[in-house]
Amino acid sequence: MPASHSSAPPSVIHLHPADNVAVAAKTLARGEKFALSGGSLTAIGEVRFGHKVALAAIPAGEPVYKYGQVIGYASRPISPGEHVHSHNLHLGELHLEYAKASQTPPPPTPITGRTFDGYRRADGRAGTRNYIAVISTVNCSASVAKYVAHAFDQSRLADFPNIDGIVPFTHHSGCGMQFGGDMHQTLNRVMAGIARHPNIGGYLLIGLGCETGAMGYLVQQEQLLQLDGGASQPAGAPLILSMQDQGGTAKTIEAGVARLVEMLPRVNDVRRQPIPASEIVLATECGGSDAYSGITANPAVGAAADRVVATGGISILSETSEIYGAEHLLTRRATSVSVADKLIERIEWWKGYVGMFGAELDNNPSPGNKEGGLTTIAEKSLGAVAKAGCTALVDVLQYAEPPSKRGMMVMDTPGYDPASVTGMVSGGANVVVFTTGRGSCFGCKPAPSIKIATNTPMYQRMVDDMDINAGEILSGVSVDAMGEKIFDEILAVASGKPTKSEKLGIGEEEFVPWLVGPTL
Amino acid sequence: MPASHSSAPPSVIHLHPADNVAVAAKTLARGEKFALSGGSLTAIGEVRFGHKVALAAIPAGEPVYKYGQVIGYASRPISPGEHVHSHNLHLGELHLEYAKASQTPPPPTPITGRTFDGYRRADGRAGTRNYIAVISTVNCSASVAKYVAHAFDQSRLADFPNIDGIVPFTHHSGCGMQFGGDMHQTLNRVMAGIARHPNIGGYLLIGLGCETGAMGYLVQQEQLLQLDGGASQPAGAPLILSMQDQGGTAKTIEAGVARLVEMLPRVNDVRRQPIPASEIVLATECGGSDAYSGITANPAVGAAADRVVATGGISILSETSEIYGAEHLLTRRATSVSVADKLIERIEWWKGYVGMFGAELDNNPSPGNKEGGLTTIAEKSLGAVAKAGCTALVDVLQYAEPPSKRGMMVMDTPGYDPASVTGMVSGGANVVVFTTGRGSCFGCKPAPSIKIATNTPMYQRMVDDMDINAGEILSGVSVDAMGEKIFDEILAVASGKPTKSEKLGIGEEEFVPWLVGPTL
Numbered sequence A, B: 001m002p003a004s005h006s007s008a009p010p011s012v013i014h015l016h017p018a019d020n021v022a023v024a025a026k027t028l029a030r031g032e033k034f035a036l037s038g039g040s041l042t043a044i045g046e047v048r049f050g051h052k053v054a055l056a057a058i059p060a061g062e063p064v065y066k067y068g069q070v071i072g073y074a075s076r077p078i079s080p081g082e083h084v085h086s087h088n089l090h091l092g093e094l095h096l097e098y099a100k101a102s103q104t105p106p107p108p109t110p111i112t113g114r115t116f117d118g119y120r121r122a123d124g125r126a127g128t129r130n131y132i133a134v135i136s137t138v139n140c141s142a143s144v145a146k147y148v149a150h151a152f153d154q155s156r157l158a159d160f161p162n163i164d165g166i167v168p169f170t171h172h173s174g175c176g177m178q179f180g181g182d183m184h185q186t187l188n189r190v191m192a193g194i195a196r197h198p199n200i201g202g203y204l205l206i207g208l209g210c211e212t213g214a215m216g217y218l219v220q221q222e223q224l225l226q227l228d229g230g231a232s233q234p235a236g237a238p239l240i241l242s243m244q245d246q247g248g249t250a251k252t253i254e255a256g257v258a259r260l261v262e263m264l265p266r267v268n269d270v271r272r273q274p275i276p277a278s279e280i281v282l283a284t285e286c287g288g289s290d291a292y293s294g295i296t297a298n299p300a301v302g303a304a305a306d307r308v309v310a311t312g313g314i315s316i317l318s319e320t321s322e323i324y325g326a327e328h329l330l331t332r333r334a335t336s337v338s339v340a341d342k343l344i345e346r347i348e349w350w351k352g353y354v355g356m357f358g359a360e361l362d363n364n365p366s367p368g369n370k371e372g373g374l375t376t377i378a379e380k381s382l383g384a385v386a387k388a389g390c391t392a393l394v395d396v397l398q399y400a401e402p403p404s405k406r407g408m409m410v411m412d413t414p415g416y417d418p419a420s421v422t423g424m425v426s427g428g429a430n431v432v433v434f435t436t437g438r439g440s441c442f443g444c445k446p447a448p449s450i451k452i453a454t455n456t457p458m459y460q461r462m463v464d465d466m467d468i469n470a471g472e473i474l475s476g477v478s479v480d481a482m483g484e485k486i487f488d489e490i491l492a493v494a495s496g497k498p499t500k501s502e503k504l505g506i507g508e509e510e511f512v513p514w515l516v517g518p519t520l
Ligand SMILES: [Ca+2]
Pocket: A285, A286, A287, A319, A415, A416, A417, A420
């Protein structure tokens, strides 16, 4: 029963075909008749904007579905057209029961024949862009990395039209940390993930020399090899520069620029070619959410993510601190008990982590949320988790860990946008979709970020930064049709169509590795 | 008994006039005679490079002085010329006794009549530079802040010769944190400290709009007022721009550039004037230490810091994680029990903080340190703490807290260079001295950083980055004479002499606020 494709503003939004409730897109008066595709219903009582209305009779104890997911159970019999909220819906066993891998969805109907024009790398992976990375291994070499990368303006790259740019990757750590500890290992995984990213045609590592995060250890531990570019080095050796070896700032900048000049022809020597859509690695993110996020952009991204998975591709959900409250649904959807256990282990880690600082994870609907129509913690968390669509949870990744399976997976990251996306991109995501209600102007090189507005007024006000207006769902476009549009845009962008944030040159400052632990 | 000023390489270095040991500058053979100013002594046994030799008889139980500080007590009688190490020196009561404010040094002999040519600000404070700051309140506006600041190249500033530059201050936080929590408060203190810094003639705050670290709260809580510049705003109002209000990236960049264009004539309208040396706020830091740090550059900086304090100025020691082990000496030097208690409280906080991650603070001399001549934890920690000279500890500051007293004080920061210096500069330091053995190429706008090499080979290899060669101490310049040279350089740089890192354009990437707590 998908929502209508007509252009008349709908009274309710049916978020997923499996749902037995819809969300009021405007306040329905008691006795008001509202249209659904294939029929109509009458509101038994008033149902305010954002609140749920039953589409069918739901016997007591039976599940209530929203986003194609169980958000709780009827606490008494619910009639079609009745308002669904705290008085007749409760969390039930979702409170307690992980029910690991008990409701693993079947694989989606395959989507075949879809391709994008990408770069086939030497290791077989598919790139959507072709950048050169100048990676600063410690903050002490960050300025040098910037100067090296920025020495190449557009005129200097004019002879190399297949190179999208030279990007400095700088960060705030690399020393003042325990050697070999978690922070060190995480940072190395991030930096190696950028060096090896399929959107990186060649890279240069620049360090100071005396830092804890030694370049030699990074190269050895992460088995870094220069796959493309690097003519001046023995085949396969990474390009590294130490400022203390070179004799300081100016000499290292000079040497770095010379290395890149040698690298340019080789990195430029690539051509886009048709690649199956199954090689999309999609990162999904929301930032600056609003009351529309959970009923327009996020479920539409979920519909797009389901399509990526249906092609055989990968879709990554992150933001563990916002998954909290919906983990009981994801454990049910896991492909195995061990995948479910990995998620539970991460949720428990987060409880301990925030507890160390005297805080706690709490996604419970606030009085304002309840006023707005959100009944249960599962429903509230699903507003963000809806980006993961409805397919099975196939794996749970560490921060910046490269996927080794195909399908929908969780990566453990904070909800904080730049840290979350940096993790997914470092793990190999080659396209990002980013939903925003308030209007975030995010980008994250070397991956393109497609920004999806949740509402039309913000889309219009910030159209320079927004790629897609999911607010059209409130004017009658179905969630599924918007998902299709986003999926098409993912393939177009993967093929080289520039996103708004790429046109604006955003995406260097937003490289923010998540680093947990004491800075010493 | 200061070391000789002659150019002949000395056999031993007498670090401080009060010391009853010297450090071997080369290995002394058994029976070798070595010169001291005003006499000579004979080594009773072999004393290797870096090890200590007694200059006088030290009865059992009496203190051993190095850096003008007690590093332990003789565990048996020590003769002049005898090797002093674990066999005859132990930590004694320094293990246990804080002896708060028991040995407060008397005020140093005042130094009068010294001045620098600085900028007198409307609030009375003294600037050493005249920058404009574009402060990004959240990572989501960092790219915009960079684009606004970098729109002004040298040619565009040619008509405003009194402006040193326009600096973007960007960071990795500002959202994904608890509102009003420690991380939020600390970040606000840092950003307000930059906005109000005496080296900042005018500033612009740029945020996204929906971030936890709201601009309105920052402005209100920190009582930000635009002191200089800001013609387009009501008098006293800070200049703020929200990307969501402006309509996105491009419009905010345009608006930001326009605001700065209006600000330029007013910020340029300043002149340097003689200002008493007592208005120096000196930040001291070491990074990339080596075996020479504790015997050349750090004690020489201590001698310079003592001079700053003797003029009535402020000298800040930070790096709490490296103070650990010397805190018993600083508590003795405190001006009051309550100042000593503030330091102890911070040390205890650090133990708990690193303990949360299963680590511990441990500055105990390693077998390699002992091999190199370091006997006690107090002595090892003093190698870094020597930068604080020998005056009384007058206060202990929170991270980025502005000093409210004059004299030598500790600010609680990590040892990690960019985080440590960012705290001191945000607290109002107007000159930084930075010692390095391995060769750090640090800078931290808006304050100039004077980099001091610990040894001549590194100085020569990295002379593009190093301002002063304290390795000359190993060729016969006394620690005190080197301290005088550094003090002179502090006043010259405060008067506008550019440092090496300023010439190289270093100091934007190194703005690294220390943020403790969970990223959500
Ligand atoms: Ca987010």
